[in-house]
Amino acid sequence: MSYCFIANYHLTPLQIEIARRIEQEGTSCVFVTVNNRLAQEIAEAGWAGERLLHLTFDPEGSEPEFNEVAICYNDLLVADRALRYTPEAGLHFLYRSARKLRDFFELHDVRFVFSEPTWAHERLAAALCAASGRRTFLTPFTIRYPSGRFAFFKNGDQDRLYPIGSSSLGEPTQTLVDIANSPPPSYLKRNDQLLKQARTISARIGRLRRFITRERIDPRDPTHIQSRWHTLQTKGGEEIKRILYRFVSRQAVDQELLQTPFVLYAMHKQPESSIDVLGRYYDDQSALLLAIWRSLPSGWNLLVKEHTNAIGDRAPSFYRNLQRWPGLRFIDEKTPMPMLLERTQAVFTVSGTVAYEAALKGIPAFTFAPMFFNQFDRCQRITIDDLRTSRNIAELIETLPPANAATNDIVASEILRNSFAGRFTDIVSDPTVLDPTNIEDLMAGFRELKRAAGLSGIA
Known part of the structure; x- marks a missing residue:
């Protein structure tokens, strides 16, 4: 039995640290990534060979349709902000990824897949989990109010929290009034700081340099817009519209x-x-x-x-x-x-x-x-x-x-009962997420999840 993490850029360092702690407590972890640099980081952290699945995009590749599971590929494609620019190649990538993900999950007897539901390959994993009947796709994510708590959201949407039931961490003490009067989520202030930084001249020059050099573009990464023209339309268009907004x-x-x-x-x-x-x-x-x-x-x-x-x-x-x-x-x-x-x-x-x-x-x-x-x-x-x-x-x-x-x-009590103290977010949005205190808070939530799923005695 194992857990699987689907790496997601600046979230990956936190995922690696949590996976390391989970393995120390007796449960094996594996990783999926679509990015070459992240594949290297994950391998260097100890997950290599069969324990790391690297899905790659091939703009010229062809793959027969994967119909063993009812999957709305068109829905996955149109919602993906990169693959929508290469729909034919995007579909072939998803067909190939569906086979590889299914085989990878089977090989490692994956019970939980932890991932954001942003990119098409992540949502594809959610669909495969739902069809399996014995795997669960979960998104560890902030519950927003009160700030500083996260929950495990099921199946790629945010309509259901994974039911923890009676928690060994104690019953919630906050009331509806307490939550309603709590301060805004802490990430809002950090977002304002990042926005201010992004609008500086140096940040704009940096984005222009990266567009010219393509230094961060992985040609095999399906989440990267591969066409310079489409990149110019999207990223360059954003810069122009940001300037023009002052006239709105x-x-x-x-x-x-x-x-x-x-x-x-x-x-x-x-x-x-x-x-x-x-x-x-x-x-x-x-x-x-x-x-x-x-x-x-x-x-x-x-x-x-x-x-x-x-x-x-x-x-x-x-x-x-x-x-x-x-x-x-x-x-x-x-x-x-x-x-x-x-x-x-x-x-x-x-x-x-x-x-x-x-x-x-x-x-x-x-x-x-x-x-x-x-x-x-x-x-x-x-x-x-x-x-x-x-x-x-x-x-x-x-x-x-x-x-x-x-x-x-x-x-309100049910939301609190099925959520936990801890900030599960990327290291840019919150540079303190790797602090030992936060890691221990997050691990308490992962332990409760294992207990609630009846997996406590299974290594």
Whole structure:
């Protein structure tokens, strides 16, 4: 019996350290990677030969279709921000990877696969695990509120936490009120620091140099855009759109605006797994905003807050085409979220943290992707059809049950019971994740997972 980690760039050092600790406690670990540099790092750390599977991309390769398991290859392909540029070669890569992953998992009797659900090969592994009936794909990831805790999310989405049940770590003591009043996730402050660094002249020169030298491009890595033209379109386009964003009209939020009934939509960075993977089929945010706007009651506004990480993702025409609709207003992206939540009639998002924050405060919230915080009574997953069949958004809000503190306390307690102290993230987002105290916190969670899965006596 073994565990498998799918290496993911800056997350890999943490994955290696956790795998090392797991092996010290008697459970074998293996690795999968798609990157040559990471393959070397993992091999140097002790995982080489049959214990490391290196999947490679061949733009000229051909592979017969793999149909032993029902897999939506087209879905995997279109959501992948690199393979979508080479769809034919991308499909052949996925067919070949499906065979290799299946054989690798069988060879090592893999029980758990730990991975992000971002890239097509990661989601392919999730599909193979689901079809196996005896392997589980898990994503160790922050639960966002309260900050500094993570859980194991099942099957590549964030709608279900792996059930731990009665934990040997003790029962949670925080209440719904405690969580609602907790500070914002710590990664938000670090994101702001990284954004500030990325906008410096030296950072821009560095990105230009890397584009010219291609020093970080692995020609066999499916997550790298191989075409210089496509790279220039995406990366160069981002730089231009980031400069042009200063000319996009955004409305300052004043008391007059807050006194008019409004609903709030929080934009997603795109491409990003939160919208392209978790929010698949709802990834056209322009169409989604128009669908929400057309369902507004007369006299209501739709306030749209851009994601600070997403400045440069969208051309000025994106904003202009939407701003021509009366009452659809893009607001200053630096507007404090608590001020908006205090006055909004409801929050709309595809899968964003803002809905969780609203749910904790009893504010009506709607997501288009299934999320674990939809368990709160005022946070509901909806579809475009719900917007179409409701008289308007006011009626949609009225269908929500009144906030029930006792019920929501139970939901909050279940989230805490099935999550653990610890920060499972990459070393760029949080350079302290390799600190011994955090590693020990994370290991406590992995031990609880093994116990809950009934594997404690199995090496």
